[in-house]
Amino acid sequence: MRDKGSQGHAIALGGPNLLSNQITGVHPIGPKDVRTIAILLDDYIGLVVRADSPLKSMREVADRLRKDPGALTIACGPALGGGAHIGTVVGLKAAGVRIQDVRFVVYKSAGEAATALLGGEVDIAVGTVANYPPLLGAGRIRAIGVTAPKRLGGVMAHAPTLEEQGIDAVFTTWRIALGPNEMTPAQVAFWEGAFAKVVQTEEWKKDLERNFWSPTFLTGERAAKYLEREGALYRRIFTEVGLAK
Numbered sequence: 001m002r003d004k005g006s007q008g009h010a011i012a013l014g015g016p017n018l019l020s021n022q023i024t025g026v027h028p029i030g031p032k033d034v035r036t037i038a039i040l041l042d043d044y045i046g047l048v049v050r051a052d053s054p055l056k057s058m059r060e061v062a063d064r065l066r067k068d069p070g071a072l073t074i075a076c077g078p079a080l081g082g083g084a085h086i087g088t089v090v091g092l093k094a095a096g097v098r099i100q101d102v103r104f105v106v107y108k109s110a111g112e113a114a115t116a117l118l119g120g121e122v123d124i125a126v127g128t129v130a131n132y133p134p135l136l137g138a139g140r141i142r143a144i145g146v147t148a149p150k151r152l153g154g155v156m157a158h159a160p161t162l163e164e165q166g167i168d169a170v171f172t173t174w175r176i177a178l179g180p181n182e183m184t185p186a187q188v189a190f191w192e193g194a195f196a197k198v199v200q201t202e203e204w205k206k207d208l209e210r211n212f213w214s215p216t217f218l219t220g221e222r223a224a225k226y227l228e229r230e231g232a233l234y235r236r237i238f239t240e241v242g243l244a245k
Helices: 004-008 017-024 058-067 083-094 110-118 133-137 185-198 202-211 220-240
Strands: 012-014 034-042 045-050 073-076 103-106 124-128 141-146 175-180 214-219
Touching: 004 185, 017 220, 034 185, 034 220, 045 083, 045 110, 058 083, 058 141, 073 083, 073 110, 083 103, 083 124, 083 220, 110 124, 110 141, 133 141, 175 185, 185 214, 202 214, 214 220
Parallel strands: 073 103, 073 124
Antiparallel strands: 012 175, 034 175, 034 214, 045 124, 045 141
């Protein structure tokens, strides 16, 4: 039998699927089956339309969908229950839209969803913000909203948040460092210290900027409480859209 102390030499990076996979029955492993080391960053969802679209804002989208939830088609990928889908659901729900009747069209990836948007197959595409800067820079799409608490930088600086548009919603597809439950307190402390140093480096900060990620660093009880709150949120949302098992 291997010494439990040897279990702290390998870690993994994860995201909200640590919560959603268990809720939807895709995989039995959830947050209680691993050791949370640190919450590392926030990655937000962007909502975009073609440059020639008559849709000008998420406020306008919400107004139309409140009257008729099936009036517009929204492309997401790679699956219902993914970050792009759930982030959009959070925003539309906060705007008073009956989310069960919204017409989501699922593609294999955010890239394919964007291609479908450009081809006129759908009205709106959603995905993590890093998918869109090249198309925004080329003037082929417009960003009508982001799920961040404040505006992002670079080419996304002109994209208003949902909250700016009167929609009280923020959603992040956070990233997390995980280890096995068998890790000792000393091993957890080692990795917490290692990541505490990493997030202060210029390389890390440049990577955040390049991908439009926001710095968030939580460890210990704060990280555990964060996951607990996110788990309750995900359970409510997935139950409401009929994806919870």
